[in-house]
Amino acid sequence: MEQKKTPSNMQKINIELDEKVGSGEYSNFVVVTHSPAEFVMDFTRILPGVPKAKVHSRIIMAPPHVKSFMMALKDNIGKFEKKYGEIKVYQQEGIPKFGMKPPKSELPN
Numbered sequence: 220m221e222q223k224k225t226p227s228n229m230q231k232i233n234i235e236l237d238e239k240v241g242s243g244e245y246s247n248f249v250v251v252t253h254s255p256a257e258f259v260m261d262f263t264r265i266l267p268g269v270p271k272a273k274v275h276s277r278i279i280m281a282p283p284h285v286k287s288f289m290m291a292l293k294d295n296i297g298k299f300e301k302k303y304g305e306i307k308v309y310q311q312e313g314i315p316k317f318g319m320k321p322p323k324s325e326l327p328n
Contacts (some may be wrong), residue, residue: 244275258285 246262253259254289258280263272300306 246275248272253282257281 231308244262246264248263248265250261261274261277262276263274265272296306
């Protein structure tokens with residue numbers, strides 16, 4: 220893997236990606252919850268006609284890392300839209316809009 224150029228005072232990190240993780244996990248829905256110490260993101264797939272969705276991956280991050288992640292996503296979305304056009308977001312039936320809190324009985328943790 221290619222390493223990015225970094226200032227001399229920053230540590231270089233060699234990131235390894237094994238075959239199983241490298242194949243990826245598809246997700247079309249994520250539930251985000253948080254506490255004062257961490258953010259929890261549960262990634263799942265919502266399938267038509269299937270009333271239950273299994274969490275396929277749970278990512279737990281400290282608040283500063285989540286903010287850095289958000290800024291990286293924002294930057295990459297901007298680059299994507301500049302190259303390919305605006306990403307349209309469509310509301311799926313039965314799925315709450317982003318920003319709405321699910322009922323407490325539905326929270327995963």
